[in-house]
Amino acid sequence: MLVIVKDSYDEMSREAARIIADRLRKKPDLVLGLATGSTPLGMYKELIRMHREEGLDFSKVTTFNLDEYVGLPPDHDQSYYYFMKENLFDHINLDPRFVHVPQGMAKDVDAFCGWYEERIRRAGGIDIQVLGIGANGHIAFNEPGSSLGSRTRIKTLTGTTRQDNARFFASMEEVPKFAITMGVGTIMDAKELLLLANKQSKANAVRTAVEGPVTASCPASIIQMHRSAFVVLDKGAASELTGLYNDTWESKIFP
Ligand code: PGA
Numbered sequence: 001m002l003v004i005v006k007d008s009y010d011e012m013s014r015e016a017a018r019i020i021a022d023r024l025r026k027k028p029d030l031v032l033g034l035a036t037g038s039t040p041l042g043m044y045k046e047l048i049r050m051h052r053e054e055g056l057d058f059s060k061v062t063t064f065n066l067d068e069y070v071g072l073p074p075d076h077d078q079s080y081y082y083f084m085k086e087n088l089f090d091h092i093n094l095d096p097r098f099v100h101v102p103q104g105m106a107k108d109v110d111a112f113c114g115w116y117e118e119r120i121r122r123a124g125g126i127d128i129q130v131l132g133i134g135a136n137g138h139i140a141f142n143e144p145g146s147s148l149g150s151r152t153r154i155k156t157l158t159g160t161t162r163q164d165n166a167r168f169f170a171s172m173e174e175v176p177k178f179a180i181t182m183g184v185g186t187i188m189d190a191k192e193l194l195l196l197a198n199k200q201s202k203a204n205a206v207r208t209a210v211e212g213p214v215t216a217s218c219p220a221s222i223i224q225m226h227r228s229a230f231v232v233l234d235k236g237a238a239s240e241l242t243g244l245y246n247d248t249w250e251s252k253i254f255p
Contacts, residue, residue, distance in 0.1 A: 001224055003210060003231045003245040005238040009198045012234045013042025016130070016196055019230060021050055023128050023192070029060040031120075033129030033187075034088070035140070036065070036080045039196050040130055041087060048091040058092045062123045064116075066131070066140035067181035068102040070109065070154060078168050079104060102152070102180040113152040113180060120186070129190035133197050136160050137205045137218030141181035144217050150183030184219050193229040195220065197237035206233060207240040 006012040020043070024030045034040075050056040065080060074081035081101040089099060100119060106112035120126060131139050136158065142150065143158045155178065157165075162175045169175045187193070197206050209220035210231060223229040238245075 001210070001226070001229045001231060003233065003238075003241070003243075005233050005235060005241075005245060007235060009042055009234050012196060012198055012232050013040075014046050016040070016043040016194060016232050017046035017050065019194060019232075020047060020128060020130075021056055024056065024058070024061065027127065028057060029062070031062045031064070031123045031125065031127045033126040033182075033190055034063050034065045034084065035130045035132050036067070036083045037132040039132040039198060043130070043196065044088045048088065051092045056092075058094045060098075061094060062098040063094065063100060064120055064123075064126060064182075065101040066129075066187070067179050068104040069176040070104050070178035070180060071176055072104045074101070074104075102182075104176075104180065106180070109154050109180060113154070116152045116180075116182075117186065120189075126190035128192040128194055129187055131187065131193060131195040131220075131223075133195060133202060133205050133209060133220045134161060135164065135201055135205050137208055137220050139184065139187060139195075139220045139222075141179040142184050142187075142219040144219065146184055146216060146219050148188075148214075148216050148219065148222050149185045151186050152180065152182050154178055155181050184222055188222060188226060191228065193223055193226050195223060195229065195231045196233075197231075198234040200236040200239060202237040203240040206231075206237050207242070210241060211243060 006015055068080045072079040136144055141155045166172050166175050208218045212221055214221045214224050
């Protein structure tokens with residue numbers, strides 16, 4: 001696990017985009033795991049800039065998003081598909097045939113989840129998976145208590161997560177109660193993980209994930225078991241870490 005602390009959100013975002021661009025240049029048909037939420041927005045902006053100004057080419061890339069609300073169609077302005085379209089898909093040259101977001105309107109959710117897992121396998125597995133972290137330590141919608149071996153499935157959202165997300169909906173009642181999410185095991189199968197966190201409000205979750213024991217009470221702590229995980233933070237999110245994290249990573253990522 002490589003912890004990289006940057007001075008600001010913008011620097012964190014640029015660093016994360018640089019890691020993805022490096023992987024993409026080395027493997028044009030990269031299988032990229034994507035996340036929604038406010039955290040990766042700056043990284044997506046930087047990837048869009050790289051596409052426009054530096055010709056970063058996504059035409060052969062396959063993407064898999066982590067999660068989607070159950071019951072929201074793709075054109076609902078709070079669906080994660082819509083979020084991805086607005087903030088990334090519409091601005092780069094992805095082939096729509098290679099883009100995957102869990103289907104919140106799937107009639108048979110269990111069958112869909114099995115298909116999603118199979119689709120990831122057939123794509124050769126995820127090369128690099130972008131992750132945010134919830135203030136309660138969740139990754140994707142794997143809330144505290146989720147099995148660390150779980151696969152893509154339907155999950156009930158906790159009150160905390162629904163409250164965190166209520167700001168995007170007209171009322172608390174409209175916040176979905178269920179989501180389809182990749183499991184912790186699905187995420188751990190990715191060849192590399194790229195977990196981003198910014199702001200002081202994430203500092204406790206980051207400390208628990210990076211320095212605490214590995215426990216289902218903080219699903220993000222499983223990254224300690226991954227062979228190749230990057231944790232890119234701004235100063236606020238890193239503020240409760242007690243370990244010393246050196247900056248020798250440059251030579252590891254860009255040899
Ligand atoms: P955020 O959400 O990026 O909006 O903070 C992250 C998460 O809950 O996983």
